[in-house]
Amino acid sequence: MENPSDRSLVLRTKRGELEAYGDLVRRYQGLVFNVCYRMLGDPHDAEDLTQETFIRVHSHLDSYDCDRPFIPWARRIAVNLCLNYINRNRRYGLPLDDEFEMVVSNERSPERAQEDHERKTSLRQAISMLPGHYRAVIELRHFQELSYLEISKTLNIPLSDVKSHLFRARKSLAQRISTDV
């Protein structure tokens, strides 16, 4: 039997069929989890935030336009939830950019950074050490391939902030990656 489209699952969910929503969750939980994982760097928190994202998505389905693709919308909600979570939790926060720069320039990675797996781990760690807004713009630009303007609308920040966050985040990541290899 052919898989039902996202649109039909959303419409059935809107009619109150929770089973249809379960199908949607099963279909996209991996994608949403990876958004949260990249943003948080912790698989357990990422799993919790994935769950929270789907609960939030369900409660906002009334405002969702069924003619637009479902998953980009859900992933943007995940980014905003993760950003709020980062801002609420001190252990995720690096409040001062100066502190952040200091951490980047002083930290050394393990010597076995040539290994592919370790390079990926190192990149994940570097992303998870960025301040929340930097992580969000990196996620939206590089992993969700949004334009500057779309990022600005998604995060509700000025276009100039999007550009400067991206610039500083990439600069820091590039420094970190280059010290690791």
Place this chain on the structure above:
Amino acid sequence: MSEDRMNHHDEWSLQEYLDDVLVDEDRERLALHLAQCDDCAAKYASLKYLYSEMERLPDEPLAHDISARVIRSLALKEDRKPYLYLVLIAQLATAIIVFAAIWPRISLELGSIGYSLVRLLEPLQKFADLSAQGIFLMREFLNWIHSQWIATLSMPAIDWPITGLSLALVVGGMTLLWLLGNGLMLRQSANGHIQH
């Protein structure tokens, strides 16, 4: 693009170049510059490496299927909705009644500040009086218990220093706090607390 933006330190332009947001003329000029400038070419290579690393970052598998948990949370939320609304409405109504009952007493204590409000709340004064009578009866009842049983056990007599007004204020205040606190907790719980 101005000449100063094309100097060796302009990583901003390099990022815009990689993001493909430069206009054709600037893009061509920067490409030409990169071909001639080793410093900028090195910076460009470093950034390009970062871009490609991010592009190649693999997705991690999710350890558990969370769909059942999500559906359970949503079902629970749906079940609780009508009950929670009723509880919240009942709490709010009770809080208003309790407040109205104790307010005339408080405002009398405050003197002329609350005089106008006392006038406004005059219809509720009867209710406040009834509350005071209820408290008086409760005090009598406690005294009776004391005289009947506690005295039998040779306990020392308790001097009951609490006036109806202060008791009303304490009970009313505590009730208000409890109702508001409980209402807030229930509302938070209704707003999609994670259920594992």
